[in-house]
Amino acid sequence: PQTREYNFTISNVRGAPAGVEKDMVVVNNIWPGPTIEVNQHDRVVIRVMNRAQNATAIHWHGLYQRGTPFYDGTHGITQCGIPPGQDLVYNFTLGDFSGTTWWHSHYMTQYTDGVTGAFIVHPTNATVSAPTYDTDSLIQVGDMYHTISDKLLAAFTSPSGIDGTPGDEPVPDTGTINGMGQYGVNGSQVGTCYKLTLAPNATHRLRIINSGSFADVRFSVDGHPLTVVETDGVEVAPYVVEAVQVSVAQRYSVLLTTNNTAGVYWMRAVVQEDMFTYDQPGFNGNALGVLQYTGVDNSTMPDPGLVDNNPGTGKNLTLMDTALLRPASKQHPPKATLTYKITVSFQVTADNGFFAFINSTSWTPLSGSPTLFSHLGADTVGANTFDNSQLILTSPNSEVIDLIIDNLDDGDHPFHLHGYKFWIMGTGDGRYQGQDVDDVVNPLLRDTHLIPSFTWTVLRFVANNPGAWAFHCHISWHMAIGLLVQFYTMPTEAAGLLLPQDMVDQCSTEGASARVR
Numbered sequence: 196p197q198t199r200e201y202n203f204t205i206s207n208v209r210g211a212p213a214g215v216e217k218d219m220v221v222v223n224n225i226w227p228g229p230t231i232e233v234n235q236h237d238r239v240v241i242r243v244m245n246r247a248q249n250a251t252a253i254h255w256h257g258l259y260q261r262g263t264p265f266y267d268g269t270h271g272i273t274q275c276g277i278p279p280g281q282d283l284v285y286n287f288t289l290g291d292f293s294g295t296t297w298w299h300s301h302y303m304t305q306y307t308d309g310v311t312g313a314f315i316v317h318p319t320n321a322t323v324s325a326p327t328y329d330t331d332s333l334i335q336v337g338d339m340y341h342t343i344s345d346k347l348l349a350a351f352t353s354p355s356g357i358d359g360t361p362g363d364e365p366v367p368d369t370g371t372i373n374g375m376g377q378y379g380v381n382g383s384q385v386g387t388c389y390k391l392t393l394a395p396n397a398t399h400r401l402r403i404i405n406s407g408s409f410a411d412v413r414f415s416v417d418g419h420p421l422t423v424v425e426t427d428g429v430e431v432a433p434y435v436v437e438a439v440q441v442s443v444a445q446r447y448s449v450l451l452t453t454n455n456t457a458g459v460y461w462m463r464a465v466v467q468e469d470m471f472t473y474d475q476p477g478f479n480g481n482a483l484g485v486l487q488y489t490g491v492d493n494s495t496m497p498d499p500g501l502v503d504n505n506p507g508t509g510k511n512l513t514l515m516d517t518a519l520l521r522p523a524s525k526q527h528p529p530k531a532t533l534t535y536k537i538t539v540s541f542q543v544t545a546d547n548g549f550f551a552f553i554n555s556t557s558w559t560p561l562s563g564s565p566t567l568f569s570h571l572g573a574d575t576v577g578a579n580t581f582d583n584s585q586l587i588l589t590s591p592n593s594e595v596i597d598l599i600i601d602n603l604d605d606g607d608h609p610f611h612l613h614g615y616k617f618w619i620m621g622t623g624d625g626r627y628q629g630q631d632v633d634d635v636v637n638p639l640l641r642d643t644h645l646i647p648s649f650t651w652t653v654l655r656f657v658a659n660n661p662g663a664w665a666f667h668c669h670i671s672w673h674m675a676i677g678l679l680v681q682f683y684t685m686p687t688e689a690a691g692l693l694l695p696q697d698m699v700d701q702c703s704t705e706g707a708s709a710r711v712r
C-alpha cells in the first residue's frame with residue numbers, strides 16, 4: 196500500500212457547464228473536481244482548504260472509514276463544518292472497498308453547486324471473475340441547476356413553495372456529461388458536448404456516476420450495447436442492456452465493445468422527468484456527448500438525424516432491470532439479530548414549514564455538536580441538544596440489522612447508508628406486513644438503493660463498524676429538509692476512538708456561525 200496525497204481548494208466561482216453562466220462552488224477551479232485514483236488498502240491524505248464563503252465538509256461516499264469514522268465528512272454527524280478560511284486534513288486507510296465511487300460536499304446542499312468528483316479504487320488482487328478491458332473512462336452524469344442551491348432551498352422551504360405549491364422540489368435546468376451540457380432548444384442551443392475517443396475493436400470500461408441532485412439519469416450510446424459489470428463497488432454477473440438508469444449517488448461500470456467500422460455516435464444522458472412536479476421553462480434534460488473512434492476525422496460530428504432516431508427519451512431501449520442484477524460472488528447474508536422499522540413521509544408543520552420525516556423526526560444538524568463528538572464526550576460548544584431533530588438507532592454489538600422501510604410518500608427515494616453496504620433482502624407494494632425475506636437467493640449488495648413510492652423494502656447489514664453513520668435520501672432537497680436517520684454502531688469500540696483535536700476546535704467556530712434551520 197502507498198500513501199496518496201491530494202490538495203483540495205474549495206472556492207466560489209462563476210462557470211458555464213451548459214453554456215449559461217452560473218454561480219458554483221468547486222474544488223481546484225474545475226468541475227467535476229479532481230479524480231482520486233488509488234489502490235485498495237492505500238492511505239489517502241486529502242488537505243481540504245476552504246476558501247469558499249460558507250463552511251464545508253467532504254464525504255467519501257461508499258467508503259467504510261473503519262477506525263476513522265470522524266473522517267466520514269458528514270456535517271452535523273461526524274464533524275462540524277470546516278469554517279471559511281480554515282483547512283482540515285482527512286487521513287484514512289482504505290479497507291476492502293474496490294470499484295467506482297465518488298466524493299462530495301456533505302454540508303447542506305453544497306454538493307449541488309459543484310463540490311463533486313470521482314473516487315476510483317483499483318483492486319490489488321483481482322478475482323477470477325473480474326472484468327477485463329482495454330481502456331477505463333469516467334462518465335459523470337447528473338442534473339444541473341443554473342441557480343445557486345441556497346436560493347433554491349430557501350424557495351423550496353418557504354411557506355408558498357418554489358412554484359406556489361409547498362413541497363414541489365426545485366426542477367433542474369439541464370443535464371451534463373463530465374461537466375458539459377447543452378441548454379436551450381435546437382437552433383439556439385448553447386454549451387458543449389463531451390467527446391470520448393476510443394480505439395476500434397476493443398473493450399472499454401465506462402464508469403458511470405450520477406453525481407446529480409435529484410433525478411435518475413438514463414445513459415446509452417447509440418449503436419452500442421452495454422454490459423453491466425459493477426454496481427456501487429460490487430462486481431455483478433455480466434448483464435447486457437441498451438441503457439442504464441442511474442439514481443442519484445449510484446454508480447455502474449459497463450463494458451462497451453467498439454467494432455471495426457470507424458464511426459461517430461451520440462452518447463446520451465437523459466435526465467428523467469417523472470419525479471418533477473412542475474414545468475421548468477427552458478428545461479433540456481437531454482445531455483449529449485460524442486463517442487468517436489480513433490482515426491475518424493476530428494471535425495466529423497454524428498449525423499444530427501441520429502439525435503431523433505432515438506429521441507433521447509430512451510423509450511425504445513431495453514432498460515436494465517435492477518432486480519436482475521446479481522453479485523458475481525455469491526452472497527449468503529447471515530440471519531438478522533436486530534430489526535428496526537422506519538417510515539418515510541413529508542408533512543407541513545404548524546408553522547407552515549414543509550419537512551421530511553423518518554418516523555416522527557425531521558433531521559437537522561446540531562450546531563457545534565456532531566453526533567459522534569457528543570457520544571464520545573468531546574467538549575464542544577453545541578447549544579440545542581434538546582429538540583426533536585435526532586433519531587439515532589443504536590446497535591450494542593456486532594448485530595445483523597434488518598432495516599424495514601415503509602415509504603409512505605408518493606415519490607421515489609434513493610437511500611444511501613454510510614459506513615456499510617447493505618443487501619437488498621426484499622421489497623413489495625404497500626406497507627411491510629411481516630413478509631419473510633430470508634429465502635432470497637444471492638441478493639444484490641450496494642450502498643444506494645432507489646425505494647419506489649408507496650413500497651416497502653428490507654435492507655440488511657452487519658453492523659460491525661464503530662461510529663455514527665447516516666442513512667438518508669440522497670436527493671439534495673430531501674436531505675436538507677430532514678430525510679435522514681442515524682445509526683450508532685459498536686459504541687463500546689467507538690468509545691476508544693481519539694478525536695483529532697483540530698476537528699474539535701473547529702466546532703467552537705461553528706457554534707457561533709453555523710447555519711441551521
Ligand code: C2O
Binds near residue numbers: 254269299611
Ligand atoms: Cu453520498 Cu450521505 O452521502
